[in-house]
Amino acid sequence: xxxxxxIAEDEPLLAQALQAELAHAWPALRQLEPxxxxxxxxxxALAQRPDIVFLDIRMPGRSGLEAAAAIVEDWxxxxxxLPLLVFVTAYDQYALQAFDAQAVDYLIKPLQRERxxxxxxxxxxxxxxxxxxxxxxxxxxQLRALLASVAPAPAPERLEVIQAGAGHTVHIVPIDDVVYxxxxxxxxxxxxxxxxxLVRMSLRELLPRLDPAKFWQVHRGTVVQARMVTSATRDESxxxxxxxxxxxxxxxxxxxxxxxxxxx
Numbered sequence: 413x414x415x416x417x418x419i420a421e422d423e424p425l426l427a428q429a430l431q432a433e434l435a436h437a438w439p440a441l442r443q444l445e446p447x448x449x450x451x452x453x454x455x456x457a458l459a460q461r462p463d464i465v466f467l468d469i470r471m472p473g474r475s476g477l478e479a480a481a482a483i484v485e486d487w488x489x490x491x492x493x494l495p496l497l498v499f500v501t502a503y504d505q506y507a508l509q510a511f512d513a514q515a516v517d518y519l520i521k522p523l524q525r526e527r528x529x530x531x532x533x534x535x536x537x538x539x540x541x542x543x544x545x546x547x548x549x550x551x552x553x554q555l556r557a558l559l560a561s562v563a564p565a566p567a568p569e570r571l572e573v574i575q576a577g578a579g580h581t582v583h584i585v586p587i588d589d590v591v592y593x594x595x596x597x598x599x600x601x602x603x604x605x606x607x608x609x610l611v612r613m614s615l616r617e618l619l620p621r622l623d624p625a626k627f628w629q630v631h632r633g634t635v636v637q638a639r640m641v642t643s644a645t646r647d648e649s650x651x652x653x654x655x656x657x658x659x660x661x662x663x664x665x666x667x668x669x670x671x672x673x674x675x676x
Contacts, residue, residue, distance in 0.1 A: 417462055453479045574587060577612075642656065
């Protein structure tokens with residue numbers, strides 16, 4: 413069967429230009445209907461299982477990198493291998509150095525036909541070598557390193573307490589009492605051994621203010637305090653299930669973050 417590709421680009425004219433250039437450079441490639449933002453890209457990729465996903469770095473909602481992480485985290489571990497990822501970006505030397513360091517393919521706007529042709533050759537070679545099923549460790553390692561290399565610098569001031577409002581009361585929660593944080597729409601759930609709170613902020617805003625030595629991101633929507641994890645059990649799909657001190661529920665660490673729980 414001919415390989416399939418999904419383009420995620422919020423500018424329709426740019427999406428059409430990439431479609432046309434791909435049709436010229438790779439006539440046998442079957443192109444799916446483009447996605448208009450990062451959230452749609454994730455939804456469509458998981459539903460349609462393309463062989464290749466072209467992701468614009470800057471899109472409404474999730475960025476291209478965040479969409480890539482979500483696709484890798486939620487990709488079913490049954491039969492289809494992970495898609496090959498190609499990032500599309502305006503010229504940004506820092507980002508390009510990060511892509512080069514991780515051998516991640518990328519295209520620069522405006523598209524150059526010669527560069528696209530070279531990318532197509534690499535993609536065709538990688539598809540020919542790709543295993544027919546199961547996880548793709550190299551893709552996961554590349555994306556993990558890429559996310560770390562382009563992450564924003566931590567804020568200088570760490571949070572010591574969480575101020576969680578409930579009606580007319582503000583609960584002061586020491587940061588060391590938190591078992592885990594979980595994204596919940598426009599809020600973050602703050603879970604302690606005794607109870608949970610909601611704070612009106614995003615996990616993206618919260619993360620730079622947490623000490624990364626103590627609080628580990630284990631999924632794109634979950635951050636756990638490391639000392640609150642009593643055990644980690646990995647299943648056949650590559651996901652790692654965490655047992656916690658206090659709350660009876662278990663958390664799941666995705667394949668992107670399972671390396672945090674390797675034995676010493």
